[in-house]
Amino acid sequence: xxxxxxxxxxxxxxxxxxxxxxxxxxSAATVQTVQLGRAQxxxxxxxxxxxxxxxxxxxxxxxxxxxxxxxxxxxxxxxxGGGTGSGAAAxxxxxxxxxxxxxxxxxxxxxxxxxxxxxxxxxxTTVLLGQKCHGLVVVHNDLLLQQVASDxxxxxxxxxxxAWVSGALRGIASAFAPGALIAADPGALRSILATPGSPTLxxxxxxxxxGAAMKAARAACDCPLAHGPGAVTKVASLFVYVAGGTALTSxxxxxxxxxVRTRFGGETSTIICARIDASMGDRxxxxxxxxxxxxPKAAPKSKKGDKAVDPSQPVFEFATEESMRRGLFGGTPMTxxxxxxxxxxxxxxxxxxLPATP
Amino acid sequence: xxxxPLPSLIAVIDIGTHKTVSLLGQIIDGKARMLSFxxxxxxxxxxxxxxxxxxxxxxxxxxxxxxxxxxTRAVEQIYLSLSGPAAEGERVxxxxxxxxxxxxxxxxxxxxxxxxxxxxxxxxxxxxLLYMRQPTMLDGRAVSNPVGMAGKRxxxxxxxxxxxxxxxxxxxxxxNGMSIRxxxxxxxxxAAACATASDADKQGGVLVIDMGAGTTDWILYYKEHIxxxxxxxxxxxxxxNDLSVALRISRETAEDLKQRFGSAVHRDNDxxxxxxxxGDKGVGDQQFNRGTITKVISLRYQETLEFVRxxxxxxxEHIFPGHAVKLDQQMIPSGVVLTGGSANLADxxxxxxxxxxxxxxxxxxxxxxxxxxxPEYAGVVGLMTAAITDAPPVVRRPRGFIANLKDLxxx
Numbered sequence: 001x002x003x004x005x006x007x008x009x010x011x012x013x014x015x016x017x018x019x020x021x022x023x024x025x026x027s028a029a030t031v032q033t034v035q036l037g038r039a040q041x042x043x044x045x046x047x048x049x050x051x052x053x054x055x056x057x058x059x060x061x062x063x064x065x066x067x068x069x070x071x072x073x074x075x076x077x078x079x080x081g082g083g084t085g086s087g088a089a090a091x092x093x094x095x096x097x098x099x100x101x102x103x104x105x106x107x108x109x110x111x112x113x114x115x116x117x118x119x120x121x122x123x124x125t126t127v128l129l130g131q132k133c134h135g136l137v138v139v140h141n142d143l144l145l146q147q148v149a150s151d152x153x154x155x156x157x158x159x160x161x162x163a164w165v166s167g168a169l170r171g172i173a174s175a176f177a178p179g180a181l182i183a184a185d186p187g188a189l190r191s192i193l194a195t196p197g198s199p200t201l202x203x204x205x206x207x208x209x210x211g212a213a214m215k216a217a218r219a220a221c222d223c224p225l226a227h228g229p230g231a232v233t234k235v236a237s238l239f240v241y242v243a244g245g246t247a248l249t250s251x252x253x254x255x256x257x258x259x260v261r262t263r264f265g266g267e268t269s270t271i272i273c274a275r276i277d278a279s280m281g282d283r284x285x286x287x288x289x290x291x292x293x294x295x296p297k298a299a300p301k302s303k304k305g306d307k308a309v310d311p312s313q314p315v316f317e318f319a320t321e322e323s324m325r326r327g328l329f330g331g332t333p334m335t336x337x338x339x340x341x342x343x344x345x346x347x348x349x350x351x352x353x354l355p356a357t358p
Numbered sequence: 359x360x361x362x363p364l365p366s367l368i369a370v371i372d373i374g375t376h377k378t379v380s381l382l383g384q385i386i387d388g389k390a391r392m393l394s395f396x397x398x399x400x401x402x403x404x405x406x407x408x409x410x411x412x413x414x415x416x417x418x419x420x421x422x423x424x425x426x427x428x429x430t431r432a433v434e435q436i437y438l439s440l441s442g443p444a445a446e447g448e449r450v451x452x453x454x455x456x457x458x459x460x461x462x463x464x465x466x467x468x469x470x471x472x473x474x475x476x477x478x479x480x481x482x483x484x485x486x487l488l489y490m491r492q493p494t495m496l497d498g499r500a501v502s503n504p505v506g507m508a509g510k511r512x513x514x515x516x517x518x519x520x521x522x523x524x525x526x527x528x529x530x531x532x533x534n535g536m537s538i539r540x541x542x543x544x545x546x547x548x549a550a551a552c553a554t555a556s557d558a559d560k561q562g563g564v565l566v567i568d569m570g571a572g573t574t575d576w577i578l579y580y581k582e583h584i585x586x587x588x589x590x591x592x593x594x595x596x597x598x599n600d601l602s603v604a605l606r607i608s609r610e611t612a613e614d615l616k617q618r619f620g621s622a623v624h625r626d627n628d629x630x631x632x633x634x635x636x637g638d639k640g641v642g643d644q645q646f647n648r649g650t651i652t653k654v655i656s657l658r659y660q661e662t663l664e665f666v667r668x669x670x671x672x673x674x675e676h677i678f679p680g681h682a683v684k685l686d687q688q689m690i691p692s693g694v695v696l697t698g699g700s701a702n703l704a705d706x707x708x709x710x711x712x713x714x715x716x717x718x719x720x721x722x723x724x725x726x727x728x729x730x731x732x733p734e735y736a737g738v739v740g741l742m743t744a745a746i747t748d749a750p751p752v753v754r755r756p757r758g759f760i761a762n763l764k765d766l767x768x769x
Contacts, residue, residue: 227606329405329599335591337665342592343405345600346658354604355629355649 013173016067018092020056020084021045034067036060036088046083050121053087064092068099073172073190076103076133077165080122081110090128097132102190104135104172104200104289106165111141112349115339123334134193135200135291139164142344143224145351164225167204171241171273171287188271192237192291201226201235201264201290212284213248217256220286221263235290238266243275244284250274252284260288367393367431370741371421371533372439372546375403375572375595376699378417379738382425382433390742392727393431396424405591406442406573408528415532422536435539437745438529439737440487440519441546442573443589447519449492449677450478454512461508463496468505471514484520487543492517492583500581517584519545544744546737547577547587550697552747553740554721554733555579564692565685566721567666567710568737569700571595576666578673580689586673592662594700597655604654605646611635616655617702619648622709624656659703663713685714693717697736 016032019025022043025033035043037056046052057064068074074096078089089107096103107126110118130136144160172189193200203223207215220226240260242253253274261270329343336342340349347354368390371380379397383390401417402410426433452475454467480486492515493500496507504512530540551566560579568575571594577587597620602612619633629649636643667685674683687693693716696706701720710718722731723739730739 222606227603333407335405337590337592338668342590342596342665343599345603345654346596346661347600347604347654350657350661352653352657354653355647 013169014071018057018064018088020053020088032067034060034063036084046087048118048121049083050087050125053083053085054091055087056084057088057091061095064095065099068096068101071096071099071101074101074103075169075172076105078105079108079110080125081114081118086121086125089125090132093129093132097134102135102193103133104137104168104193105129105133106137106139106168106202108139108141108161111145112340112344116336116341119336119339119341120334135202135289137168137200137202137225139225140344140348142348142351146224146348146353163206164202164204164223167206167241167285167287168202168289170243170285171239171289189239192239192269192271192289201238201288203260203264203288205286206283207286208283211252212282213242213244213252213256213286214259216242216284216286217259220260220288226264226288234265236265236268238264238270238288238290239273240266240270241273241275241287241289242284243277243280245280245282246276246278247282248274248276248284256284256286260286264288264290266290367433368437368742368745369422369425369433369435369538370437370439370544370738370745371418372549372738372741373403373414373418374400374441374570374699374737375406375593376400376570377734378421379735380421380425381738381742382429382431383742385746388746390746392725392730394425394429395727395730396421396428398424404572405593405595406444406570406589407591411528411532415535418532419536422533422538433538435541436533437741438533438540438543439546439549439741440521440543441568441570441575441589441737443591444525445487445519445521445545445589446484447517447545447587449586450475450489450516450518452476452478452514452516456510456512461510463504463507463509463512465505467512468494468514471512475514475516478518480518480520483523485523485526487519487521487526488545490517490519490545490548490584491515492585493581517587519543519587542745544741545575545577545587547575547589548584549738549740549744550575550721550736551577551579551695551740552743553723553725553736554695554697555692557582559692559695562691563689564695565670565690565714565716566695566697567663569593569662569696569698570734570737571699574662574666574698574700576670578670578690586670586677588666588669588673590662590665590669592658592665593698594703596662597658597700597703600654600658601651604650607635607644615646615651619651620655621652621704622656622659623705623712624649624652628652655703656709659700659706660709660713663710667714685716687716690716693719695719695721697721697723697733699734701733 014032016034017025018034018036020036020041022035025035037059039059040052040056046056076089076093078085080086080089093103093105107129109122126136126138139161144158203220203226205216205219205223207213207219238261240257242256257272334341334343366385367382368385369380369382371378377397378400381395382393384393398417398421402408402413408414422433452471454471454474456463456467458464476489494504495513496504496509497511501507533540547566547568550568555564555566561582563580565576565578573589573591573593575589578585598609598612598616601616602609629647631648632645633648634643634645670685694710694714696710696718707718707720720733721736722733723736725731725739
């Protein structure tokens with residue numbers, strides 16, 4: 001996924017691929033790579049062992065610290081369920097936080113068909129990640145299957161996940177890149193995600209043709225990521241990124257932002273970032289990132305280690321609770337029948353496309 | 359083991375995920391007359407699991423106060439229903455080699471076999487809540503009363519229900535908190551069956567599925583006796599949740615739409631129907647495609663029934679290892695009786711037929727009071743029926759449950 005993504009990203013973003021499997025690293029020749037757990041796995045995968053993934057990441061602490069030095073925002077994209085993702089993600093995230101970066105994590109949950117063990121492993125990791133990262137967006141793989149027609153090739157459903165994540169990356173990168181129509185200050189973006197453990201909202205939509213901006217905004221409002229089980233629906237602070245071709249007017253851009261605000265809130269603060277990109281033609285793209293807690297001013301972080309005792313950076317444990325993510329059934333033990341988490345709606349697990357709403 | 363005489367007043371309470379109902383009845387000539395009834399919304403239970411004990415305790419106290427107040431009688435003992443996967447069942451067996459020279463079984467042999475079955479310890483950390491009689495076998499033949507018959511090997515079987523000790527203590531403590539004693543536990547699915555399935559149904563074979571808000575309990579009767587019972591943690595709330603996720607609406611709206619437009623079977627024609635949320639087409643009213651609603655609900659409904667079907671088969675394989683047991687009309691001639699709040703969903707019995715291939719009907723409890731003749735009250739009405747019919751002959755405890763409780767709680 002990282003290699004696929006790196007091809008679509010603007011040059012301002014540095015991409016690094018972390019894995020225990022040496023072969024997958026070799027195949028990604030264009031991006032920077034860090035091989036985890038050379039001593040533990042000797043270049044093989046972890047075989048689904050989260051403990052091995054954890055040890056692998058811990059053993060490569062020094063190169064990881066070097067990687068994160070001086071990076072203001074880290075977007076961590078990880079697939080949970082397997083050994084490397086589930087074990088290493090939390091370690092990598094906390095190293096990045098220690099290095100002073102604002103960390104936004106996109107974590108994909110395994111398909112329901114992958115069974116109970118992987119799902120539990122993934123679930124445990126999301127709890128850890130929720131405590132460590134400033135923002136955590138959970139992408140349920142089951143949702144991907146619904147995005148495409150039932151006879152579509154497999155690659156198409158994964159392309160949907162790529163589009164979601166790369167939309168976020170482009171939006172964040174644009175805050176730094178020169179030439180934005182309405183520029184956003186990187187500090188402002190960081191202020192939204194300033195509090196670790198706050199539930200994060202993320203949505204992405206694309207529109208094309210006449211009224212592309214409104215179409216994109218509506219698509220973002222209906223984005224499955226913002227409506228998955230236990231997803232956050234109203235937030236206090238929003239970051240809205242609108243990108244379109246030369247035809248995009250600022251009126252259109254603001255209309256799109258207004259539509260998004262009606263849906264998701266953003267009363268405390270809404271940061272708007274718009275961008276014209278001739279290569280986009282008549283397409284318009286809207287990405288929304290938000291956090292539920294009123295974002296306080298990002299306190300200057302101390303350089304090393306003592307982050308956890310900083311009283312101005314409270315860790316909102318309640319927000320990382322399972323109840324936030326599992327909706328109505330939070331606070332009860334997960335129920336597995338035939339290896340499926342039955343609290344997840346049946347139509348999602350069975351990947352049934354629903355008739356369109358009028 | 360002389361059975362204790364039945365008190366003239368019987369109080370039963372059914373604590374569900376959605377509502378808690380209680381019934382107080384007076385026994386006249388072996389039949390119950392309803393004295394009072396109370397129903398309240400349950401707080402603090404999700405998926406049949408207690409999440410907030412304080413709220414639940416308060417709710418139970420309110421319900422008991424209600425029935426005491428409206429009947430002006432004091433409740434001393436109460437029957438508590440048991441549902442959800444917390445109560446696990448298994449088959450236990452006891453053997454005796456008939457010692458008499460003439461090979462005739464005596465009452466003492468039966469008692470010995472029973473006590474050998476009950477000597478089997480429950481798994482560590484669990485305590486036994488109840489024993490339900492299963493067929494007694496003499497040399498491999500099922501007999502209803504073996505005393506006086508000739509044979510070599512006598513085998514008694516019970517369906518034993520156990521629960522994690524802490525969980526059981528919590529439930530008992532909740533009722534004890536207001537100086538009322540738990541007289542006995544009754545399996546909720548068994549209660550529902552007592553209210554809705556006839557003796558003839560049980561004689562032939564019947565599967566009773568009690569689909570509540572948080573859990574779906576089932577019980578299978580075969581040749582008069584309980585063959586096995588089980589429960590899965592999926593119920594009507596899951597359908598509401600699915601709908602609220604799919605349509606991006608609140609849980610309350612989803613519950614309302616589920617009741618008004620939901621169906622357990624999705625039909626192609628539903629897609630062409632546009633429905634309004636409030637119906638007044640005013641500000642804030644939303645329109646939905648009925649096909650979406652029935653699709654989401656029917657998928658979950660039928661999946662839940664499929665889980666039940668698999669669960670039943672799993673239990674049957676365990677009981678009859680090596681036999682290819684099929685759930686068909688031949689084994690279960692009376693088919694499925696569906697009770698519980700989720701049995702009210704449109705086309706529910708059709709969905710059961712689709713999934714199980716058995717005939718199905720909605721179980722309406724047979725009770726004097728018209729307002730309780732609804733599938734969701736099968737549980738509480740059945741508790742009353744079960745308390746009366748089961749009590750004298752099948753009090754399965756050698757010492758009586760209260761005696762055991764006294765040891766446990768020292769009151």
